[in-house]
Amino acid sequence: MPAATEVREMFGRIAPRYDLLNRxxxxxxxxxxxxxxxxxxxPVAGRTVVDACCGTGDLAFVFARxxxxxxxxxxxxxxxxRAADKSAHATSGASAGDALFAHGDALALPVANACADFxxxxxxxxxxxxxxxxxxxxxxxxxxGGRVIxxxxxxxxxxxxxxxxQLYFTRVLPAIGGAISGDAAAYRYLPDTVLEWPTPDAFQRxxxxxxxxxxxxxxxxxxIACLSWGSVPTS
Numbered sequence: 499m500p501a502a503t504e505v506r507e508m509f510g511r512i513a514p515r516y517d518l519l520n521r522x523x524x525x526x527x528x529x530x531x532x533x534x535x536x537x538x539x540x541p542v543a544g545r546t547v548v549d550a551c552c553g554t555g556d557l558a559f560v561f562a563r564x565x566x567x568x569x570x571x572x573x574x575x576x577x578x579x580r581a582a583d584k585s586a587h588a589t590s591g592a593s594a595g596d597a598l599f600a601h602g603d604a605l606a607l608p609v610a611n612a613c614a615d616f617x618x619x620x621x622x623x624x625x626x627x628x629x630x631x632x633x634x635x636x637x638x639x640x641x642x643g644g645r646v647i648x649x650x651x652x653x654x655x656x657x658x659x660x661x662x663x664q665l666y667f668t669r670v671l672p673a674i675g676g677a678i679s680g681d682a683a684a685y686r687y688l689p690d691t692v693l694e695w696p697t698p699d700a701f702q703r704x705x706x707x708x709x710x711x712x713x714x715x716x717x718x719x720x721x722i723a724c725l726s727w728g729s730v731p732t733s
Contacts (some may be wrong), residue, residue, distance in 0.1 A: 502603075505625050506574050508687065509553075512578035512679045517554055519678055519685075531723050532560045532620060535649050538716070538725055542566040542633070545615040548639050550604040550632075551622020553580030554555075555597060557649075561618075562597040571602045605630050612641040620649040624691040633708045642732040643652060646710060647725065651692045654721035663722060667692060698724045
């Protein structure tokens, strides 16, 4: 794992084309995954969400459009500039008005204890220097009974799909991502972190080890991505 400053600088470099590359490289499937995360959360109107590693705000806006109050936090300023720009040009008032963005680290979120009904992170926990500390920080900001929900890439279990997925992630994605972004190193980093990511069962154990309860997961798109969740204890 590169140092935090290196990760911040890398995401700062690719921020201008980050959204375009997400759509191209995922064929738009990432939007469906975020909507599934919202459905997992259930009714969120009037509830508070802290979205860590928020990037350019895609998940924050999904929750805001559903009526939630959202605070998106990211440690890469160029990403937050993109999020603010998207908010300013949003056609739906809810998608902009109820999503606020703050500069901060996922290991020290700039919000109070137990202030949120949900803490979420989509495709960002892989980039946190200390995953256990990151999960504890997500749990810290959630009220008792609230939930931590993580959307992350995963490795498919089927041999054929797994082989195709590895080929795409190690050969195709770095080539396309590097060509469009002009930053080949960034799009070599992505597959490296996905290949090193724990299995869904192992990540569920990590969530349980930080004290979350009723943990579980759901594989998406044949295991290409995974939704993981856990509840903050009520006592």
